[in-house]
Amino acid sequence: MRRYRKKAKIDHQTKPDTKFIKSLGKGAYGSVDLFSYKKDDGTAFYNAVKTSDSEDYNSIDREFRVLTELRGCPGVVQSFGNSLLQETDSEGKKVYKMAIEYAAGGNLTEFIRVNRRLSDSVIKDFTRMILQGLVSVHGHGYVHCDLKPANLLLFPRYDQETWYCSYELKISDYGLTVKAGEETVCWETSSPFVGTPLYMSPESVRDGTTVEKTLDLWSLGCVVLEMYNGKHPWLGSGVDDIKARLLGGNAPEIPETVPCDARLFMETCFAREHGERGSASELLLHPFLTGERKVADEAAGGVRRRVGLRIRKPPSRFEDTITTHGPKQKARLRKGPL
Template sequence: MRHHKNKPEMKFVKSLGKGTYGSVDLFSYTKQDGTMFYNAVKISDHSQDDNSIKREFRVLKKLRGCQGIVQSFGNSLIQETDSNGKKVYKMAIEYAAGGNLTEFIRVNRKLSDTIVKDFTRMLLQGLVSVHGRGYVHCDLKPENLLLFPRQDQETRLCSHELKISDFGLTIKAGEESVCWETEAPFVGTPLYMSPESVRDGTTVEKTLDLWSLGCVVLEMFLGKHPWLGAGVDDIKSRLLCGKAPEIPESVPCDARKFVEKCFARKAEERGSASELLLHPFLKGEGKVDGDGGGGGERRRVGLRVRKPPSRFEDIAKKSLELKVISSKSSKFKRVLKKPLKVKILPPRPHKI
């Protein structure tokens, strides 16, 4: 007799959001043993937007298992028909319980230097994965950066892992984006687009994402959008005139240099995601392993405080050993030609 394992029971929980190309809902899944897990399901609302979710699914399949990338599930998109008889596609992805970076900044306002460095490092690790496979994300912004809470079992402290999501506009490097239009020749979101995004006939290169990265880092430090209050035409005009978002003096020096490198007018001067991982701004905290500095597993850095001995006398009672070096030693003579004088001080009285 053959036994078939039933699929986990799927139940709608709530809507997570709605955008230009569709919506995202949260579903719970209950296994036969009673355990439960959650997945987010991205749904294309209109048939004309099918290309976006199909493109995203193809890219995410190529990026499965990569660090810093939201993971998708299944071998193909789920095709269904809605109540109006229109064809819709669904894609199951990881559920980010921490929301996105936009929400995180709105709640916490200006982020600390440590958090900004940590998030920047994780974002770059994700870009190393994306660029390493020949893709350009083309729409890097806080709203597309998802946070996954992680609790340390020893310290009980909660941190967040950041991952890149929303690959609906992603294309291969060196190609011209199909999303570019004659009247608005840019790809992505105006607040985070690069100077080359507003030039006609420009092909998309990986350095486009690095300009957007600079905008994201600046927003984490300031707690507000770059180009705040400016319209699309105004932003385009400023970019064509060689201007970049202003970097206030309040931004730390090393971070300022990092953002300035991202905002280099000549795209080739921005370097690469792997090179930016080695920038002084990110050195000294955390550790990145793997190819190009971003392909390995990210290790958390923590401080371990050792407990003092139960009694101070445990140390005080241990005898000290004094090693005497002969003055006839050749090594000793090279270091010191004059005899040493040792001054013995009486012990200090113990203060109560």
């Protein structure tokens, strides 16, 4: 089946003056490292670089072309350059590299682990940003297929006057992304899930070959649940057990301690019939995300109040971590002692 019309260009030019800083992590389709790049004036800036070997070329090629199409879209991690960079590793094997913006705040999985229970306001702010990213992705006809906290990156923005650290959250890792209604390349009989089993919907198991945009909305419900719970949905269950529960009509359990509006939001995401989940744009208007904002605006005379939270481990201050009075659509977290 023809999914894309042409391959991404490969850049064989000599790479710029770079310095390896540290490894940021490894995944199923490659590794990500942090590099500094020297400018002509002697200063440096920082980029993350994703590297895949020739066996995983199709994945990084797909991701680069999707990110190229989504450049400038809100809620989407940004890539750089007009083509993939082709190099040879220390073992003489061909590898392909893609430069993307560096998220100094890490990913949402790490953020939940370090800060433990997140406040209701922070969860709502993060949920809005995820949905804004999904509006961008879905608006271009794509389904992300692997929405989970590990693929949600945090970009800190510092305000020197107030000492607030605000976070901008963006969706990353588009290696499994496909066009809505098309077949997915990752489904196998031995692993009957479109993406990561813990965050996948019933139809990803039941159908297995084609995907729709509402698949990402089930995954979003799992992410919101994890922000409230502090632990993975289906924790302690194996793949076969998760499959059986999904096919049996079950959804992840929502604790009684979760606020009513958040519960209703997640129940919408977990609708058995995927058409009943609505769309990312419609979920942005859900009372879970609009109720607090209306009350806050009225209390502040129309001015949105800040969301404060002490950070247990503030992110490193690299030059690409911008000092700014960032836009309102950022979760604001006050720096402070442990």
